[in-house]
Amino acid sequence: MPDAAIIIRDPSAADEMAWRELWSGYNAFYEASIAEAVTAHTWQRLLDPASPMFGRLAVTNGEVAGFSLCIVHDSSWTIGSYCYLEDLFVAPKLRGRGCGRALIQDLVDRAKANGWSRLYWHTKAGNPARRLYDEFDKADDFVRYRLFFPDVT
Template sequence: MLIRDAFPSDEPFWRQLWAGYLAFYQADLPDEVTAKTWERLIRKQDGLFCRVAETGGEVCGFTLSVLHAGTWTVAPICYLEDLFVAPEHRGKGIGEALIRDLVGLGKANGWSRLYWHTQATNDTARSVYDRFVKADDFVRYRLFL
């Protein structure tokens, strides 16, 4: 398995995985949002970046993250916004490897922390995430504008 930055040529593979990710969360996004997201990921614009997992020459998973400043630290903070592994590749340690990749990048680049969230009912993902750290007791509020 190889974990690396996404290349522009990965777009069709990423779009297929992205569609699976959106379907999992029962989300529907306009094409223009998906196109802009990919553009920002590839250009590493606005702190966004994409790492992909590749096995046998096939892109089978990704992390989409945002590197940003914070008010409680001088070092950058990484928010792992999205993580997805193709269903046929699950159970092979790819999700865990993708998180370990970000941990390694964070240590090498002086990030202060890495954080993410998932649905409380996403037991499969939580069983992987709990290997790194237990969930905290914060509650999220979202106000759409």
């Protein structure tokens, strides 16, 4: 039987339960505990066309299999915007069917269509998903510094 087609599309309000289930799996993958208020706010921003944050869903066999979540922002280095891919996740049972690759390719296509000058993301050095990422380009040698301000959610 041929592989099922993968559709990449915008989320709508009806996708909230499916997205939340994936989001919860993604949080578990990173052993992160995201407050409900943050999850609710993130979902609202994904539905808000005025927000610089947007999400895309991978759907296969009618099932929401995965998502990408990005922020488009200005850059001092280019006139065109940068697109930061902050989160990428495919349900474990639906991995290895091309959804991850299709979600990234969708962002490459959107970058070209929208005139963004960069698409970038971070990952842990040992993430096996780098096999997939290396298909798009090689990683650079930057490291990340993060300061936390725990009084702000």
